[in-house]
């Protein structure tokens with residue numbers, strides 16, 4: 086990269102998280118930044134960079150070729166990247182944090198707003214802050230889950246489990262296990278078969294029951310490794326658990342909600358009778374600063 090790609094002015098960044106799934110947020114309203122995969126990986130590096138599970142570039146939809154067609158519906162486009170620099174279609178925790186950033190920056194108020202993503206427009210609702218100043222939760226309509234037919238399996242070491250293939254705009258394999266420790270240290274991606282089911286890679290969730298309509302998960306994310314939470318993963322898990330438990334709101338005509346505990350907190354996921362999956366959880370901005378353009382311009 087040369088310095089000219091980013092100019093000489095310092096670049097603003099913020100750091101935020103949703104249930105401890107953390108993101109570097111880079112406001113780029115006019116879509117001027119050309120962040121390569123290597124740039125994103127450096128920014129997300131927890132030792133040599135700012136650190137995060139992923140990066141959210143905040144761009145006006147009209148200024149981004151992938152979102153221009155959605156500009157009439159959603160002013161802002163979430164350009165989400167995993168910490169290894171790869172591009173993903175959707176990020177559930179990210180979209181809540183993105184909404185919180187828009188509110189903080191004065192681009193949105195408590196209430197409803199639409200956000201463009203690579204998986205389409207997502208509708209968010211920012212609840213009002215509590216009287217003591219605690220930020221309100223953010224609820225997002227995450228679209229319908231798609232469960233492609235055909236068996237899939239997840240393996241760690243010599244242990245394997247049947248899994249449920251769920252797409253929430255991005256790909257997931259959900260395995261119900263007896264104990265979350267069975268997933269091991271998750272330093273490497275679990276093996277998922279058949280590989281042909283996931284030509285673009287996969288996020289893998291391991292799930293245990295905590296009580297009626299209450300589950301807990303660990304996740305290994307495509308492009309980021311094990312994280313403390315995954316919003317799309319929690320939605321995929323909820324739908325897989327509901328089907329396993331004999332519930333299908335689209336067929337039953339009534340919504341169903343599950344509490345999904347993640348290592349970094351708690352999400353509430355509801356599947357509505359129209360098939361829409363809705364996620365509610367916190368979104369926090371923790372810091373704001375400036376990226377040194379000279380550092381970003383240097384290639385190692």
Ligand SMILES: N[C@@H](CCC[C@H](N)C(=O)O)C(=O)O
Nearest residue numbers: 173176177178255315316317
């Ligand atoms: N953490 C995210 C999912 C981010 C994308 C994922 N790693 C992928 O590659 O699909 C979430 O909260 O949904």
